[in-house]
Amino acid sequence: MIDKTTKIAERYDEITKLLSQNETITDIENWKKLAKEHASLEPIWEAHNKLVKLTNEFESSRKIMQEEKDPEMKAFLNEEVYALRDKIDAINEDVKVMLIPKDENDDKNVIVEIRGGVGGDEAALFASRLMNMYVAFASRKGWAVEINDIYENEIGGIKEASFMIKGKGAYAALKFESGVHRVQRVPETETQGRIHTSTATVAILPETTEVNFEINEKDLKVDTYRSSGAGGQHVNKTESAIRLTHLPTGMVVACQQERSQIKNRELAMSLLKSKLNDYYNTQQKDALSANRKSQIGSGDRCERIRTYNFPQGRVTDHRIGFTVYSIDAFMGGYIDEMIKELTIADQKAKLENA
Numbered sequence: 001m002i003d004k005t006t007k008i009a010e011r012y013d014e015i016t017k018l019l020s021q022n023e024t025i026t027d028i029e030n031w032k033k034l035a036k037e038h039a040s041l042e043p044i045w046e047a048h049n050k051l052v053k054l055t056n057e058f059e060s061s062r063k064i065m066q067e068e069k070d071p072e073m074k075a076f077l078n079e080e081v082y083a084l085r086d087k088i089d090a091i092n093e094d095v096k097v098m099l100i101p102k103d104e105n106d107d108k109n110v111i112v113e114i115r116g117g118v119g120g121d122e123a124a125l126f127a128s129r130l131m132n133m134y135v136a137f138a139s140r141k142g143w144a145v146e147i148n149d150i151y152e153n154e155i156g157g158i159k160e161a162s163f164m165i166k167g168k169g170a171y172a173a174l175k176f177e178s179g180v181h182r183v184q185r186v187p188e189t190e191t192q193g194r195i196h197t198s199t200a201t202v203a204i205l206p207e208t209t210e211v212n213f214e215i216n217e218k219d220l221k222v223d224t225y226r227s228s229g230a231g232g233q234h235v236n237k238t239e240s241a242i243r244l245t246h247l248p249t250g251m252v253v254a255c256q257q258e259r260s261q262i263k264n265r266e267l268a269m270s271l272l273k274s275k276l277n278d279y280y281n282t283q284q285k286d287a288l289s290a291n292r293k294s295q296i297g298s299g300d301r302c303e304r305i306r307t308y309n310f311p312q313g314r315v316t317d318h319r320i321g322f323t324v325y326s327i328d329a330f331m332g333g334y335i336d337e338m339i340k341e342l343t344i345a346d347q348k349a350k351l352e353n354a
Contacts, residue, residue, distance in 0.1 A: 001092045002055065004099065005048035012038065012045040040102070047095050051088065058084040100350050105206035106172035111148075111274055112204060115160045117180065119198025124157025126183045126308075127200040129331055131161055134174070136333025143167025148271060149241075149254040162254070162271070164207065171206045176319075176342040178204045179305035186311070195311060199304075208274040215272065221245040224261060242268045251275050320345045 015038045018024050024031050061084060065077035114131050116124035138145050148162040165174070182199050190196065223243040241256035242264040253275060255268040306317045308327060315330050315338070316323040322341045324330050330338070 001095050002048065002051050005044055005051065005095060008041055008044045009048040012041040015041070044095065044098050047091055047098065051091055051095070054084055054088050054091070058088060096351060097347050100347060103172070103175070105175075107168050108171045109164060109166040109207040110170045110174050110204055111162065111164055111207060111271060112174070112177075112202065113160075113162045114158060114203075115201045116158060117199035117201050119183075119196065121153060121155055121157055122183075122187045122196055123198040123200055124153050124159055125155070125187075126181075126198050127158040127161070128152075128156060129183075130181060130200055130202065131158060131163070133331050133333055133335065134165070134177075135163075137173075137335055138165045138167065138170070138333075140333055141167055141170075141173075143170055146257060148257055148267060150256075171204070172343075173339050174204050175206075176204075176339070176346070177202050177305075181306050181308065182304055183308045184310065185308075205274050205278045207270070208277040209270075211273050211277050213276070213280065215246070215269070215276070219247050221247060222265075240264055244268045244272055246272060246276065249276065249279060251279065317342065 015034050018034055019031065019038060024034065058081060061077055061081050065074055065081055068074045068077055112131075112134055114127050116127040119126070135145050144166040146164045146166065148164060150161040150163075151159040153159055180199050180201050182197060184195055184197050186193055187196050221244070223245070225241045225243065240259055240261045241254065242261060243252065243254040244265075245252050251272065253268050253271040255264040255271065257267060258264045305319055306315065308315050308331075310327060313327045314323050314325050315327050317338060320341055322338065324338055326334070
């Protein structure tokens with residue numbers, strides 16, 4: 001593994017020198033680019049230095065052990081050699097994970113879209129619980145949440161909602177949430193105590209600021225309407241809300257966050273860029289690798305990924321077979337353990353395919 005980390009360590013040292021040079025400091029954009037690369041390489045640089053140190057100690061101890069004549073001392077040195085070998089193996093495993101190509105979107109903000117699925121009002125209520133779960137998780141992380149668009153029914157359920165979570169690493173944490181979420185519970189309106197099954201779909205998109213395609217005005221259908229709250233109650237008497245339909249793809253986005261129609265249009269265009277970027281990237285990836293799937297699932301939004309069983313108090317992710325038994329805490333935004341297991345499964349899959 002040292003062979004792989006040596007070049008990275010040399011590049012880290014090279015950037016360290018560049019960042020201290022006057023010509024680099026005065027070139028702000030170049031300095032920022034180098035500083036970002038420097039930060040990304042630092043964990044591997046630190047691991048490389050540890051590997052070099054431990055490997056030297058290992059070779060030295062092994063040589064002394066081989067030359068040692070005293071049985072007790074030889075046994076002691078043998079234990080030391082094995083201990084050093086274990087430490088080296090542990091760092092090598094960490095480095096393998098560090099060398100996995102990073103998802104360029106991991107540090108980005110995310111757009112979360114939730115829709116009630118099969119199950120009518122119960123599905124809409126479940127969609128509302130999911131939205132509250134993600135908002136609570138974001139709050140615990142210190143991330144900001146901005147509602148783009150929301151359609152609620154008369155009993156507080158969500159037919160459809162779109163919101164932004166802003167925070168470094170938001171996409172990395174939530175990117176495995178895309179798919180169909182299934183709930184099994186007894187609805188409040190159920191008089192005979194029967195368990196009902198309902199679904200809600202979740203889509204997670206990285207916020208996109210730069211795209212390599214153009215959106216022509218002639219390809220857009222623009223609708224304006226009044227912003228509304230729960231139960232269809234108007235909260236804005238002017239038609240400030242915007243709905244954009246991208247005619248070539250049928251992609252639809254809406255925004256009623258701001259009171260200004262101009263600002264809502266700007267936000268809607270930003271949302272549309274992100275959705276189209278995801279759409280085009282997905283098409284390209286499917287064309288390049290039609291049969292490849294990650295161990296944790298394809299991420300297809302029609303794929304059932306998780307079941308929330310309230311009578312049994314458990315949440316099971318079907319892609320990795322992992323179950324959490326504290327459903328109330330989970331719905332309260334404590335989804336960290338599930339995220340960790342999904343991330344580990346994804347890393348293992350990438351290591352196996354490397």
